Amino acid sequence: MKHYWDDTTVYSQPDASELRKKASDSIKAAQKKGRKYEPIVARTQRGALCESWWGQAWCSNLERYADYASRLDRGKRYVRSGAVVDLQIRNQIVEARVQGRRKTPYKVEIRIGRLSEENCQKIISRCNKKIESMEALIRGQFPEELKDIFTEKDGLFPSPQEISFGCSCPDWALMCKHVAAVMYAIGIRFDENPFYFFELRGIDVERFIDVALENRVEQMLKNADCKSSRILDTADVSSLFGVL
Numbered sequence: 001m002k003h004y005w006d007d008t009t010v011y012s013q014p015d016a017s018e019l020r021k022k023a024s025d026s027i028k029a030a031q032k033k034g035r036k037y038e039p040i041v042a043r044t045q046r047g048a049l050c051e052s053w054w055g056q057a058w059c060s061n062l063e064r065y066a067d068y069a070s071r072l073d074r075g076k077r078y079v080r081s082g083a084v085v086d087l088q089i090r091n092q093i094v095e096a097r098v099q100g101r102r103k104t105p106y107k108v109e110i111r112i113g114r115l116s117e118e119n120c121q122k123i124i125s126r127c128n129k130k131i132e133s134m135e136a137l138i139r140g141q142f143p144e145e146l147k148d149i150f151t152e153k154d155g156l157f158p159s160p161q162e163i164s165f166g167c168s169c170p171d172w173a174l175m176c177k178h179v180a181a182v183m184y185a186i187g188i189r190f191d192e193n194p195f196y197f198f199e200l201r202g203i204d205v206e207r208f209i210d211v212a213l214e215n216r217v218e219q220m221l222k223n224a225d226c227k228s229s230r231i232l233d234t235a236d237v238s239s240l241f242g243v244l
């Protein structure tokens, strides 16, 4: 009897060399049509996919959610096989194309919620005392002193409620491997340029640091006011006792 579900065809996955070949054909085909894909190139073949703090923190954030944990892993193999043939980040939207078994890559879209005003203010006020390290952000460096503030709950990284996704394949509802691949691939983009992270969360880095600086100056002025009134008090007391 012939089975309706044929496990060998339904669940088998293309192997890495097949994916790599098809991905390369898709990139060439896009070029011929005048489209420029920006493929994701994984630099590691085992262990952590990402090299930078931003990339690794992005992946660890995804992996800590039980909803994602069981589904994400199959995305890694796709990324390492070069299946993410294009990935663009604009505002809070990631648009990507992922090579699967069929000739044309699947279209994946992932939307990340903008960091809420409330959480943004909380982070800014916690960063206040570490303003020098925040300035390192503008120079494109990673401020080690801020990592706990960035990665704590309600920190900079999005929770599953703030992430929505879709894929043009028939299996996307429960996070298909194409979406999983793009989730990881985003981390590799952050390795190349961590400013994409801020773009994705709708944070204007310069404004973020300006607000933190202004708050800091305000705090310093308040402290200075307290000090100068204490000095005056002392002077008044001295004059009372005729001491110059």
Ligand SMILES: [Zn+2]
Residues within 6 Å of the ligand: 106, 167, 168, 169, 170, 171, 172, 176, 177, 178, 179
């Ligand atoms: Zn899919």
